[in-house]
Ligand SMILES: O=P(O)(O)OC[C@H]1O[C@H](OP(=O)(O)OP(=O)(O)O)[C@H](O)[C@@H]1O
Ligand SMILES: O=c1cc[nH]c(=O)[nH]1
């Protein structure tokens with residue numbers, strides 16, 4: 001449990017590209033999905049396998065590995081979490097998607113919920129929550145609260161950049177959750193933005209502002 005910063009060179013290289021001033025919407029979007037893909041690879045590396053017997057190309061019966069009975073729901077936090085979704089679903093194409101809508105009140109920095117739609121049988125699924133930014137942690141804690149209220153028992157969080165303040169807030173409230181991040185940055189500024197960070201990830205993914 002706790003924070004896992006993914007030091008893989010591809011992850012660090014791609015995150016560095018995302019930090020460059022003036023990056024295009026296209027470039028930012030592509031990298032957010034690529035990092036979503038790589039973080040998914042890391043966050044699922046301990047999924048349990050089972051052996052099944054299949055008929056192979058030559059007609060012989062052979063044992064193969066399958067992921068053991070683990071149903072997964074991917075949970076993008078609107079809006080910016082959608083920017084990682086395609087990359088995650090490339091690796092887990094049959095995952096159900098549960099959507100949580102939250103925005104940060106710019107004055108209080110507290111999350112304001114406006115939408116939720118969870119996959120069926122969510123109490124039987126592992127949730128992979130995706131959002132590029134973990135800043136104060138308010139949005140993530142609210143999402144984890146919602147998931148647990150619906151019976152979700154196993155939750156992993158995938159973020160591109162985390163602030164130490166947000167990591168602490170999430171792990172204090174939900175010590176049973178694992179956080180996978182491409183980086184833990186230095187701090188928040190007085191407006192709650194992560195430094196050095198990425199700026200406003202939602203605006204960069206959607207081309208707004
Ligand atoms: O950790 P926090 O302090 O809660 O901040 C992080 C949240 O802020 C951003 O969303 P934002 O509110 O900008 O909404 P958007 O995705 O619609 O742009 C980001 O995508 C997170 O959801
Ligand atoms: O740095 C931050 C903090 C919150 N939301 C963002 O998009 N970026």
Ligand SMILES: [Mg+2]
Nearest residue numbers: 200201202203
């Ligand atoms: Mg935003």
